[in-house]
Amino acid sequence: MSLQEKIYSRLPVFLQNIACSMKGREIASRRYSREFFDLFEKIRDRDRLPADEMSELRFRRLRDNLITAYETSEYYRDLFDRHAFDPYRMEDPDELLRLPLHRKADIKNNLHSMVNRTVEKGSTIKATTSGTTGSGLVFPMSHACERETWAVWWRYRHNHGISFDTWCAIFGARSIVPLDQQTPPFYRTISPMRQVLFSMHHLNRRNIASYVEAFNKMQIPWIHGHPSTIANMASLMHENDLRLNYPVKYITIGSENLLEHQIEIIENVFGITPIQHYGLTEPVANISMCEHGKLHIDEDYSFVELVPTEEDDNRYHLIGTSFSNDALFFLRYDTNDIVTLEEDQSCPCGRSGRIIKSIEGRKDDYIVMRDGTRIGRLSTIFRRLTHVKEAQIRQEADGHVIFFVVKSAKYTDEDETVLKEEIESRLDVDYSIKYVDTIPKTKGGKLKFVISNYEGNRK
Ligand SMILES: [Zn+2]
Incomplete structure (x- = not known):
């Protein structure tokens, strides 16, 4: 304290x-400064930009940011040169694929040479990602970036x-x-x-x-x-x-x-x-639910790539490149989250942003079955269990899975039977159910739904 x-x-x-x-x-x-409200109007205006204009805007912002990074950051200059990537001559967003993905650890380890050396300290705020103990990241965020992030969040709120x-x-x-x-x-x-x-x-x-x-x-x-x-x-x-x-x-x-x-x-x-919304402190992706209940990627906010996972062709790694943070550029940043795409990409609201079916969360939200199969989307196990107050699934190092459950007062033996049925119909694992009074939260107050200590999951 x-x-x-x-x-x-x-x-x-x-x-x-x-x-x-x-x-x-x-x-x-x-x-909520004067600049914020000016920007907010602009951002509302571009909410329903036609697809071609949106992709033009997206490409222009991407290239501008790549150029700024090249001109102001030692790390990116060196990286682009090594990959023979020339942001001034970029003509197609696909050229970005020549550059490597970045994880949180890459940013942490290279922060010093990554930041924009022309940005003055007083013109930024210190942004902190929550993360579990030890995995947090502190980075400089420009006031413009903070404004844009809030403006995009407020746009979605206003839409509702x-x-x-x-x-x-x-x-x-x-x-x-x-x-x-x-x-x-x-x-x-x-x-x-x-x-x-x-x-x-x-x-x-x-x-x-x-x-x-x-x-x-x-x-x-x-x-x-x-x-x-x-x-x-x-x-x-x-x-x-x-x-x-x-x-x-x-x-x-x-x-x-x-x-x-x-x-x-x-x-x-x-x-x-x-009403759902996906956003994170790193300004690399934002997904907002529209009035029709569909989750659209805010394409004007950042350059979002959906990179297919190995297991399943409708599951994607959510990767993003920032548009608004002059103080520190995020290049092809792996959010560590997995999303699925909606088959029908049209929505009555008319927005052109890609439609996400579900945000499945972290890619380590899996448990591994006896035969080595990795199973995600575990929340479906609890779908019928409305008398469960909180739940957490933990796979121990030896493969045993513990279902921690906080019961509500209306939880009965029947609920336990349903829970066992749901578990056994989906998972071939050695498991136990443990009733607890509360489940510890992370420092940021989050409840982690799946925890894996299983050695077989460390790939
Ligand atoms: Zn929509």
């Missing part, structure tokens, strides 16, 4: 609210009817409510950003009624957070027969993959379908 955090945690609630609002004002004035003055309940990973606080309120208000930050750490059986009461009092129309947290709130409400006394209009989720049993419980309790 920093000194600032220590002082904050000792303040009375009303002063914490003031402190949050002061910090909020600072962030809001940086994030959310506006800049819609109040939002956010479940964040930050300890905005001190952990040792035992009594409500379990939220703090950031008025300048129209946000009510709810603590995900206090969300449990004992406190759920006070959460519902706070929502009912404030009638917050929009909920945003990790799907595991929102699903947790939904299932706590369900098992305690609690209901909101007003309709929530929007639920947006981020950071984790949305699993089928989570959609089910969220729809069941809140009566609406969560």
Whole structure:
């Protein structure tokens, strides 16, 4: 805990609210500047650019960024020269394939020579990728890049009817409510950003009624957070027969993959379908759900490549090249996520962005069966299990698979039978089911759905 955090945690609630609002004002004035709103208009205008104009824009931005990288970064100059790649003469995006893919470790190891040496330190912010312990990355992000990222996110929100003055309940990973606080309120208000930050750490059986009461009092129309947290709130409400006394209009989720049993419980309790979005701190890919429920790649935001996986021809590695971060260029960056493409690439919304069927998440979200077959898409196992609050699948070094399950109060023996059926119909593995009170989250507050310690998976 920093000194600032220590002082904050000792303040009375009303002063914490003031402190949050002061910090909020600072962030809001940086994030939502005049330049932001000018850019936002531009970005909204290009949302439905016809396919040919979009691919022209995409190519132009790609080439401009490659040229900037070549002219300002020692690493990229050297790399392009070695591969005889000439960005000035580039005529086709396919020429990019001559250059190697980059992983997070490549960026970390070469950061010093990769950054744009002409960008002044004061004109960037420090961006931090969450990642599990040790795998995080800190890199310089230009203000322009931060603006563009937020503008693209807001474009997607606006498309669903959310506006800049819609109040939002956010479940964040930050300890905005001190952990040792035992009594409500379990939220703090950031008025300048129209946000009510709810603590995900206090969300449990004992406190759920006070959460519902706070929502009912404030009638917050929009909920945003990790799907595991929102699903947790939904299932706590369900098992305690609690209901909101007003309709929530929007639920947006981020950071984790949305699993089928989570959609089910969220729809069941809140009566609406969560709106999905894929984005990451590295500005290399953004995928937004449209009004028709289709997931479109935001082609104007970055240069996204879908590189087929070895196993299956409709599963792709999501690879992206950045368009907006002058401070550090990301070239053919492997997000480590796998997506599948929708067969029918047309959508009534008319957007030209490629349509993704599902975001399957990390490529190590597999377990390995007795015969060596790797199986992904494991969330389908829990599809029928609406009384499961949280779940995690862990394959141990010897191949044994443990299904960790947090039951809701309505979970019965019948659910266990269904779970066993679902597991055995899909997986030929040696397994056990372990019931636990809670599943540890990552530092960023994420619930990792699959953990593999299996030696056979280290390819
Ligand atoms: Zn669409």
